[in-house]
Amino acid sequence: MKTVQSTLLLLLFMPLTEPAPPAQQDSGITHEYGTDNLEETIFSQDYEDKYLDGKNIKENMIIPDEKSLQVQKDEAVTLLPPKKENDEMPTCLLCVCLSGSVYCEEVDIDAVPPLPKESAYLYARFNKIKKLTAKDFADMPNLRRLDFTGNLIEDIEDGTFSKLSLLEELSLAENQLLKLPVLPPKLTLFNAKYNKIKSRGIKANTFKKLNNLSFLYLDHNSLESVPPNLPESLRIIxxxxxxxxxxxxxxxxxxxxxxxxxxxxxxxxxxxxxxILGKHPNSFICLKRLPIGSYF
Structure with a gap:
């Protein structure tokens, strides 16, 4: 009887003596999941708070009707600054405008573009310009240098440069000119080399009154004689x-x-x-240096 009771007692208490499952590992996993759930909960609350705040703000916002929007639009239009003359011109988008200089080189323009009134220098080299007119430089009193080298210019109106009282340098090199226009009085440099200019295309007084002209380049043309009335100011011919x-x-x-x-x-x-320059010795007696050329 005692043996049976002892066995029953042993069986009853055996689970108490078995080792417990590794609670540390389970608690670790539970802790990790608990952290994730905590972060999700915080994020949800934060999002919900923001959403609710946004919702509250949206609910409290006064949404203007179409009429008030139109009034605001009209007011915005009236507040715009007035348009300037040069706002419509694409010159400074096509070319480079910098401190009174306009650079329009190799952009395939076939006419002189509208220029800002403060322009002093225009470089329009290597384009497809065929003609220059007085309108091209109307109301442009500040121009000091124009360079049209490497275009297709065949004709220039006589009045094209007449109002450019400050113009000092003019280059028409490498074009298709047959004659020269009236030149402005204050030129110091004139370059028309590599054209098709003949002597009859230069008027007798073209250079006579250019008392500031120092550099004259007419090489590689079709001149039959030296232009008459060259000014005393010339240094290079x-x-x-x-x-x-x-x-x-x-x-x-x-x-x-x-x-x-x-x-x-x-x-x-x-x-x-x-x-043969040697045949004309008296033509050089006033010069300090003999002309460069053939003497025999």
């Missing part, structure tokens, strides 16, 4: 590679004044012309 066949004692000097000396001329180039 390039006439090489034309069709000049003769010169006279009055071309550079003064035939009736043997004391006359032309001080300022530093260089005259006449090579590449069908002229």
């Amino acid at each position: 390039h006439l090489q590679f034309n069709n000049i066949t003769s010169i006279t004692d009055d071309t550079f000097c003064k035939a009736n004044d043997t004391r006359y000396i032309r001080d300022r001329i530093e260089e005259i180039r006449l090579e590449g012309n069908p002229i």
Whole structure:
């Protein structure tokens, strides 16, 4: 009887003596999931708070009707600054405008673009411009330098440069010119090399009154003679590679004044012309340096 009771007692207490499952591992997992759930709960609350706040704000907002929106739109339109003349022109989008200089080089324009009134320098080299007119530079009193090198210019109206009283440098090199226009009075440099200009395309007084002209480039044209009435101010004269066949004692000097000396001329180039300079020795007696060219 005692044995049976002992066995029953042993069986009753056996589960108490078995090792417990690893509670530490389970608690760890429970802790991790608990952290995730906590973060989700915080995020949900934060989102809900923001959402509710946003909802409350939205509910409290006064949504204007179409009429009030139209009034605001009209007021905005009236507050816009007035349009300037040059706002419509694309020149400074197509070209580069910088401190009074406009650079329109190699942009395939076929006419002079509208320029800002404060422009002093225009570089429009290597384009497709065929003609220059007085309208191109109307109301442009500040222009000091124009460069149209490498275009297709065939014609220039006589009044094109007449109002440009401050213009000092003008380049028309590498075009298709047959004649020269009236030039502005204050030019210091004029470049028309590599054109098709003939002597009859230059009027007798074209250069006479240009008392500031120092550099004259007319090489690689079709001139049959040296242009007349060249101003005393000239320092450099390039006439090489034309069709000049003769010169006279009055071309550079003064035939009736043997004391006359032309001080300022530093260089005259006449090579590449069908002229023997050695046959005209009296034509250079007023010069400090002989012209460059063939003497035999």
